[in-house]
Amino acid sequence: RSELASAAAWAASHYRQNPNDNIAIVLPDMRGDKPVLEYYLRREFNCLGKDYTSLPVNFSQSFRLGQTPLVQSALDYLSLYCDALPLDRIVTLLQSRFFGICEPDSADTSLLIEQLCSWGATEYDSASLRNAAPDTALAGVLREQAHAPQLKNNYHPSAWAQRWCEILDEALWPSGESLDSLEYQQLQQWFELLERLACADEICGKLPYRKALALLKRVAAQTDSQPQTPAARVQVLGLLEAEGLQFEQIWLCSMQADTWPPAARSNPFIPLSLQRQLQMPHSSPAREWEFATQIMTRFMQSCAVVRASYAQISDGVPAQPSALIDDFTEQVMAPAALDEQAWAKAQADCEMEMLEDWQAPAVDAAERDTLRGGSRILELQSGCERHAFVAYRLGLRALDEPSAGLSPMARGIILHSALYRIWGKLGDSVRLKAIRGQPLAELIRDCVQAAIGDLPAQGPQARAQRWKAIEQQRLEGLIGEWLELEARREPFTVSAREKNIAFELEGLPLRLQIDRIDTLNDQREFIIDYKSGKVNASGLCGDVLKAPQLPLYLQGSSAAAGLAFASLKPRDMKFAGVGDGLGINGVSDPPTGSWQEQVSQWQQQLTVLARSFMAGEASAIGCDE
Structure with a gap:
C-alpha cells in the first residue's frame, strides 16, 4: 500500500508541475491493486468528495459485463423465475437502486428482508418472496409473471430476449434517474448483447426458460465491458496494455524479484518437453525471463523516463528488487503517508472534548404501551444498559442468520x-x-x-x-x-404447562410464559424452563442478576420452592438452578442462607433493573462491544 501511495503522490505532483506530459502507472496485478491505487489517486487529486467525477486519470481495466452491478441485478431478477437465489443476493437485489419497483430504503423492503432472515433459509425463490410480502408491488409483479404461460414453453432466443425485456420493464428496470455515464454504457452493451443472442435462433433452436437464461449468463460472462472515458494525461495500465505506448514518464510497480519475471506456469495438459521445445508461453523460467526482458526493453525505448519500484517488505517478508532493474539508479523513498498515519496525526494534533451522557429520556405512558420483550429486556439491562435501550426502545436488532436446515x-x-x-x-x-x-x-x-x-x-x-x-x-x-x-427424580405432578402470566414491575409491562411447573409430594412447586444449549446457575446468584428470567417466573407461582433451567443438551442433560432443599441433582441451596432471603434479593434486583430501564439509564459499562 505504501508503494501505491507513493506512486499516486508522484503522479499528482508531476501532473501539476508538467501539464503537457503524458504519464503512466503500470500495475502487474491490475485486478488486485487498481482499487487501492484509485483511492490514493483520488486523495492526491482531491476527488473524493463533490469532485469525484473530475479525476484526470484513465484506467484501462475492463470488466466482464455479467459482473457489473447493473447487469448482475437484471440476471438475478430473471433467475428468480426458475431458480432459488442465495439470501445475500436476494438482499442485494431488494436494495438495488436499479429497480423502480423496490425502494431500497422503504419500510416495506426492510420488513421483507427481516421476514426472509427470520425464516432462516439460505436461499429463496420467487414464491417465497410473494409469500413474505404478499401486498407489495413486487409480489404483484412476481405473481403475474409466475402464472404467465410463456415461461413454461420453449422459444427461440430472439423471443426470449423480447420476453426478458418485458419482464424487466414491469420491474421498472433500469431506473433511469439512478444511472451514471458508465452504467448507461453498460445498459447499451446489455441491449447489444440481447441483439446478438437473438441472432442465434438457427443455431440454438427453441429452448426452455432455464436453458435460455443460462445461455444469456454465459454470453454476459464472456463479454468485456470497457468503459469509454475521456482522454486523460495520467494512465493506469497493465503490463501488456502499456507495452509499446509512448509516455514522457512511466512508473512500473511491484518490480520484486519474486514477481518479475513471473514464475513459470506450464500447461498441465500438454507434455512439458513439447511446451519447452516450441517455446510456448509460461513453459519455463528461461521463457519468462526472455518475455520480461523484451517488455522492459520496449519500455526503455518508448518512454523518456522509466521508474520502477518495489516494496522492501511484502506480507511481512523482506523483498529484493528484480534483476531486470539492476541497471536503474537506486533511490530510497520515504514511505508515503497512509490513511492510518494521517488519522493518527490528526487525532494527536486535535483537542478532544469528551461528554459522557448515558441518560436517555424516561419511558412515558405512550411508549410503555408499545414495549415488547419480556424477560429479555431485564436480561440485557443487567448485562449492558445501552444494548437494552438500543434493542427495545430504539427497536434495532441484528437480522437472523440463515441456516441450511431448520432455524x-x-x-x-x-x-x-x-x-x-x-x-x-x-x-x-x-x-x-x-x-x-x-x-x-x-x-x-x-x-x-x-x-x-x-x-x-x-x-x-x-x-x-x-x-x-x-x-x-x-x-x-x-x-x-x-x-x-x-x-430418576422423586415423585412429582406436572401442574402447569406453558402458563402465561402478565404483570407490571416498576411500570414495565411484562408478559411471560412459564414452560412448566411441577408440584412435589409436599405440595411445594418447582419451576422449570427448557433450554437446548449449555446452562449454569451462576447467573442466578451474586450481586448482579444476569439471568432474571427464572426469578420473574416466581410471579406465577405462590408456592414455588425452587426454579431451574432444564438443559436438553446431548451428553450434558441436567437441571441447573436454586431451590429450598429439593434434593434434585443440579438444584443447589440458596447462597443467601434461606429461600425467603433469596427470593427477597431477587425481587430487589429485579426492581432495580426495571426501574433503571424505565428511567432511561443506558450506560455502556459492562458492554462487550
Whole structure:
C-alpha cells in the first residue's frame, strides 16, 4: 500500500508541475491493486468528495459485463423465475437502486428482508418472496409473471430476449434517474448483447426458460465491458496494455524479484518437453525471463523516463528488487503517508472534548404501551444498559442468520411443543415410570411428529421435508434421554404447562410464559424452563442478576420452592438452578442462607433493573462491544 501511495503522490505532483506530459502507472496485478491505487489517486487529486467525477486519470481495466452491478441485478431478477437465489443476493437485489419497483430504503423492503432472515433459509425463490410480502408491488409483479404461460414453453432466443425485456420493464428496470455515464454504457452493451443472442435462433433452436437464461449468463460472462472515458494525461495500465505506448514518464510497480519475471506456469495438459521445445508461453523460467526482458526493453525505448519500484517488505517478508532493474539508479523513498498515519496525526494534533451522557429520556405512558420483550429486556439491562435501550426502545436488532436446515428458533419451538404434548399425556412421574420401553418411544415419536406438523405453513423451512425428518430423529433421541433423567427424580405432578402470566414491575409491562411447573409430594412447586444449549446457575446468584428470567417466573407461582433451567443438551442433560432443599441433582441451596432471603434479593434486583430501564439509564459499562 505504501508503494501505491507513493506512486499516486508522484503522479499528482508531476501532473501539476508538467501539464503537457503524458504519464503512466503500470500495475502487474491490475485486478488486485487498481482499487487501492484509485483511492490514493483520488486523495492526491482531491476527488473524493463533490469532485469525484473530475479525476484526470484513465484506467484501462475492463470488466466482464455479467459482473457489473447493473447487469448482475437484471440476471438475478430473471433467475428468480426458475431458480432459488442465495439470501445475500436476494438482499442485494431488494436494495438495488436499479429497480423502480423496490425502494431500497422503504419500510416495506426492510420488513421483507427481516421476514426472509427470520425464516432462516439460505436461499429463496420467487414464491417465497410473494409469500413474505404478499401486498407489495413486487409480489404483484412476481405473481403475474409466475402464472404467465410463456415461461413454461420453449422459444427461440430472439423471443426470449423480447420476453426478458418485458419482464424487466414491469420491474421498472433500469431506473433511469439512478444511472451514471458508465452504467448507461453498460445498459447499451446489455441491449447489444440481447441483439446478438437473438441472432442465434438457427443455431440454438427453441429452448426452455432455464436453458435460455443460462445461455444469456454465459454470453454476459464472456463479454468485456470497457468503459469509454475521456482522454486523460495520467494512465493506469497493465503490463501488456502499456507495452509499446509512448509516455514522457512511466512508473512500473511491484518490480520484486519474486514477481518479475513471473514464475513459470506450464500447461498441465500438454507434455512439458513439447511446451519447452516450441517455446510456448509460461513453459519455463528461461521463457519468462526472455518475455520480461523484451517488455522492459520496449519500455526503455518508448518512454523518456522509466521508474520502477518495489516494496522492501511484502506480507511481512523482506523483498529484493528484480534483476531486470539492476541497471536503474537506486533511490530510497520515504514511505508515503497512509490513511492510518494521517488519522493518527490528526487525532494527536486535535483537542478532544469528551461528554459522557448515558441518560436517555424516561419511558412515558405512550411508549410503555408499545414495549415488547419480556424477560429479555431485564436480561440485557443487567448485562449492558445501552444494548437494552438500543434493542427495545430504539427497536434495532441484528437480522437472523440463515441456516441450511431448520432455524434455531424453529427447532426450539418444536422442542417446547413436543414436551408440552408429552407431559399432557403423562401428567406425572408415576405415569412416566409405568410407560417405559416401546410405548414411551411411540409416545415421543407421535408428539414430536405433531409438533413438527404445527410449524407455520409459510417459509421454505416449513416445506423442507428432509430437514423435518432429520429433526424428528434427533428429537426422539434427545427427549428420550431427557425423560430417563426425569424418571430418576422423586415423585412429582406436572401442574402447569406453558402458563402465561402478565404483570407490571416498576411500570414495565411484562408478559411471560412459564414452560412448566411441577408440584412435589409436599405440595411445594418447582419451576422449570427448557433450554437446548449449555446452562449454569451462576447467573442466578451474586450481586448482579444476569439471568432474571427464572426469578420473574416466581410471579406465577405462590408456592414455588425452587426454579431451574432444564438443559436438553446431548451428553450434558441436567437441571441447573436454586431451590429450598429439593434434593434434585443440579438444584443447589440458596447462597443467601434461606429461600425467603433469596427470593427477597431477587425481587430487589429485579426492581432495580426495571426501574433503571424505565428511567432511561443506558450506560455502556459492562458492554462487550
